[in-house]
Amino acid sequence: MFNPNAIWQAILIVTQFIILLTFHEWGHAKSADMLGDSTARDQGRMSLNPAVHIDPIGTLFLPLIGSLLGGGFFGWAKPVPVNPYNLRSPRRDIMLIAAAGPFMNILLTFAIFIIIKILELTVNFEPYNSETHLAVYQFLRNSAFISVFLAVFNMLPLFPLDGFSVVNGLLPERASRQFSKLAPYGMPILMCLIFLPFLLPIPSPLRFLGIVSHVVFSFIGKIVGV
Numbered sequence: 467m468f469n470p471n472a473i474w475q476a477i478l479i480v481t482q483f484i485i486l487l488t489f490h491e492w493g494h495a496k497s498a499d500m501l502g503d504s505t506a507r508d509q510g511r512m513s514l515n516p517a518v519h520i521d522p523i524g525t526l527f528l529p530l531i532g533s534l535l536g537g538g539f540f541g542w543a544k545p546v547p548v549n550p551y552n553l554r555s556p557r558r559d560i561m562l563i564a565a566a567g568p569f570m571n572i573l574l575t576f577a578i579f580i581i582i583k584i585l586e587l588t589v590n591f592e593p594y595n596s597e598t599h600l601a602v603y604q605f606l607r608n609s610a611f612i613s614v615f616l617a618v619f620n621m622l623p624l625f626p627l628d629g630f631s632v633v634n635g636l637l638p639e640r641a642s643r644q645f646s647k648l649a650p651y652g653m654p655i656l657m658c659l660i661f662l663p664f665l666l667p668i669p670s671p672l673r674f675l676g677i678v679s680h681v682v683f684s685f686i687g688k689i690v691g692v
Contacts, residue, residue: 476533478605479612483529486574486613487543488516490620493570494546494563501559503552511546519543540660545626557642561635564628568617575617575683578610579690586692614686615679622675625652 492514495506506512511519520526524542532539546563553559582603585591593603621629630652634642663670 472534476530479533479608480526480529482605482609482612483541484516484520484525486571486609486616487525487541488514488519489570489574490567490616491519491543491546493566494548497563497566498546498548498553498559501553501562503549503559505547505549505552509547511544557635557639561632564631564635567628568620571613571617571620572682572686574613575610575686576690578606578613579687579692582606582692583690610686611679611683614683615675618675618679618682619672622656624656625649627652627656 492512495512498505499507499512513519521542521544525544529539529541532541548560548563550556550560582591585602591599591603593600620627621632623629623633625648630649634645637645659671662668663672
């Protein structure tokens with residue numbers, strides 16, 4: 467049976483995930499609108515209201531269960547609709563729209579570290595001064611790391627992740643057509659990467675993403691001076 471503290475921590479993590487995912491999806495919608503496709507804006511998806519992006523299973527149920535079980539979790543939001551026929555250069559613009567989500571998460575990480583730095587400079591913010599300072603510090607740093615991990619994870623070149631569209635847009639046209647044929651295999655490969663380590667005695671390939679995320683996280687922290 468879950469203790470109240472575990473339930474509270476799971477709710478907190480999922481809340482962080484939802485907020486960061488909202489900015490991620492807004493990045494997709496905003497960039498699509500800037501590139502000539504107003505589909506997301508017309509459907510109310512160019513919004514920082516989390517409710518318009520939430521998928522009950524992918525944004526709430528699976529992340530909450532994964533958090534309660536004490537491990538990582540797999541989740542998603544409702545896909546932002548994009549009509550390529552409204553774009554001036556569809557292959558290039560879809561690449562930019564896809565990259566906008568992870569880019570937004572990196573910007574958020576910078577913003578969170580800047581908030582920590584401002585707190586340190588203005589209110590003598592020290593994590594171990596008090597329980598309140600420690601709780602705020604941990605919340606902000608955890609949010610920054612989750613944001614980085616969202617960016618890194620989504621840059622995997624597997625459909626339907628953003629990295630697939632980014633790689634597809636960078637390839638020469640002939641290679642792009644061949645690469646596009648791999649789209650149907652993206653989700654099965656992703657499911658194997660996530661769930662096989664729970665079924666077989668093998669290390670999780672996604673640990674590498676955690677290492678990359680820590681490197682990026684630390685690098686951004688050093689830039690900001692936190």
